[in-house]
Amino acid sequence: MILPQDFYRQDTKIVAKNLLGKLLVHESTLGTMAGRIVETEAYLFPNDPASHSFRGKTKRNEALFGEAGRSYIYSIFGMHFCFNVVTKAEGEAVLIRSLEPVMGIEIMKKIRRMEKIKTLCNGPSKLVQSLAINKTHNQVLLTHPPLYIMDQPSLDPKQIGTSFRIGISTGQDLALRYFIRDNEFVSRR
DNA sequence: GGTGGGATTAGCT
DNA sequence: GCTAATCCCACCA
Secondary structure (H helix, E strand, O other): OEOOHHHHOOOHHHHHHHOOOOEEEEEEOOEEEEEEEEEEEEEOOOOOOOOOOOOOOOOOOHHHHOOOOEEEEEEEOOOEEEEEEEOOOOOOEEEEEEEEEEEOHHHHHHHHOOOOOOOOOOOHHHHHHHOOOOHHHOOOEOEEOOEEEEOOOOOOHHHEEEEOOOOOOOOOOOOOEEEEOOOOOOOOO
16 A cells, blocks of 8 residues: 555654555666665754755755645756655654665666676765756655555564654754664665 | 855765 | 765845
8 A cells, every 4th residue: 555645744754654664666767667665864953054955945955844745856966866755744854874675686687787786876966866866856755656665564663763864964863863783785784 | 147065975085 | 994976946136
């Protein structure tokens, strides 16, 4: 079953935690690619200086202030993209940081021009590239094809690890990163 | 209208 | 570990 929009109308930290283990699917023109979410980060509002929403609504981050269950995609360093899921609270979202490749692995290998499965999706911009997600998917609803997230059985809370977020220069004191313990596809440990 | 930095990655040492 | 690649956009003037 595809996760309903109500799933995203919850506290951002809860959504970040509950997305672990779920299946991100993209039915692209190249084929269908899917991966199991193994690492996420929560970005909050208004007291999170690391969030793009921190300085208020702009053209770039307007998705963050829109409806829950839509995507927020932005480009970084000129050449990469990151994929987020907008949650209930205004200005908040969950960044998908890594996936365990499940479906369409051969297509992913071709797109990324590499054979190693382990490094196919273990980074926020890597998974975006592997699933052929791009800027045109900004603000799309994630409750129906071509881009959606499938429900999977809930994880044992003991399997979920927490840590500080990665790659940011402010807001480093907030432990808002969640990952599946002992999973080799988590980007860093 | 100019500018500085960024929720990154791959490849080299 | 270090660094280049590469560009959009928010911010200040």
